[in-house]
Amino acid sequence: MRTTLHMLHEQSPTQMMSYILQTRTGKLVVIDGGNRQDAGNLLEKLIALGGPEPTVEIWLLTHPHLDHVDALLEIFSGPHPLKVKSVYSHFLSYEFYKANDFPGCTDASTTEEFNAFAAAHPDLCHRLEKGQRFLIDSMEISVLHVPEGETIPLNVINNSSVVFRVDAEGQRILFVGDLGEEAGDRVLETVPAQELHADFVQMAHHGQNGVKKSFYQAVAPRACLWNTPDWLWNNDAGNGFDTGPWRTVEVRGWMEELGVRCHFVSKDGEQTICLPCRLD
Numbered sequence: 001m002r003t004t005l006h007m008l009h010e011q012s013p014t015q016m017m018s019y020i021l022q023t024r025t026g027k028l029v030v031i032d033g034g035n036r037q038d039a040g041n042l043l044e045k046l047i048a049l050g051g052p053e054p055t056v057e058i059w060l061l062t063h064p065h066l067d068h069v070d071a072l073l074e075i076f077s078g079p080h081p082l083k084v085k086s087v088y089s090h091f092l093s094y095e096f097y098k099a100n101d102f103p104g105c106t107d108a109s110t111t112e113e114f115n116a117f118a119a120a121h122p123d124l125c126h127r128l129e130k131g132q133r134f135l136i137d138s139m140e141i142s143v144l145h146v147p148e149g150e151t152i153p154l155n156v157i158n159n160s161s162v163v164f165r166v167d168a169e170g171q172r173i174l175f176v177g178d179l180g181e182e183a184g185d186r187v188l189e190t191v192p193a194q195e196l197h198a199d200f201v202q203m204a205h206h207g208q209n210g211v212k213k214s215f216y217q218a219v220a221p222r223a224c225l226w227n228t229p230d231w232l233w234n235n236d237a238g239n240g241f242d243t244g245p246w247r248t249v250e251v252r253g254w255m256e257e258l259g260v261r262c263h264f265v266s267k268d269g270e271q272t273i274c275l276p277c278r279l280d
Helices: 036-050 066-075 094-100 109-120 181-190 213-219 248-257
Strands: 004-007 018-022 028-032 055-060 087-089 125-127 133-136 139-145 163-168 171-175 200-202 223-226 262-265 271-274
Touching (some): 018 036, 028 036, 055 133, 066 109, 094 109, 139 181
Parallel strands (some): 055 087
Antiparallel strands (some): 139 163
C-alpha cells in the first residue's frame, strides 16, 4: 500500500472541501469533510478504505463554514460505525464571527453548532496551535498558522482558516482552507518561506477570492488541488464561460503564469493521488 490522498467529489451543486489521507499501513486522516449532503459519500469512502468499522486517527477542520464542517456534524448526528480518535480545530468565537460577518449572513451559526458538538464530546475535540506536529506512520502534519486572535475583522470566517502542511513520501501538500488575502499576507509575514514551499497546494477558497498571487508565488507549487465544481471552475453563473462574478478563471491564469501543469479538480470526480506522484 502507498500513502494516498483522496480528494472527494461534491455530492450537491455547491462547492465543498473533503479529503482523506491514508498511510502505507492503512491509517486514515480526514480534512474537513464537506456539506451535510456529502456525509454519506464520505462515510462510504471511509468504510471502503478502512473496513466496516473504520478508525480515523485525526480529523482536521480548517475553519467553521458549513461546506467544510457539516459532514462531520451530520455523521455524528446519528448512529455510525466510525471510531474517531480526535478532532482538531482552531475556531474563533461565535460572537466575533457574528459581529463582523456581512449583514444578513448566517455563516456564524456553523460555529455555534460545532461548539455544541465539542461540548458534547470534550474528550474528542482539541484545539490546533501553531507549531504542532502530528506523526502518523508515513506522514507528518505540521501546523504552520492559526488565527492570531480576533484581529482580522474582514472576511472573518475564511480569514480564520488554519494552514498546515503534510509531508509524505518525499513530497509536500499545503492546505490553506478558505484563507483570504488579509490572512494570506499575514502568513507570508510570519511563516518562513521554506516552510511554505510545497509540491501540491490546495487552492484557497475553492480557487477564487482567496489568497493573492504572491502567496502562490511563495509556495511555488508543482500541482494544484481545486475543490471546485464545474460552474465555479468556468466562472459560469448561467450565461457561459467567465461571465460570473467569481475569480476562478483569473486564478487559473496565475497558475499558468507560474508554470503549474498538474491540476486535480473535484469537478472531474474523485481524485486519487498516490505518493510520491510524478508531476512532470
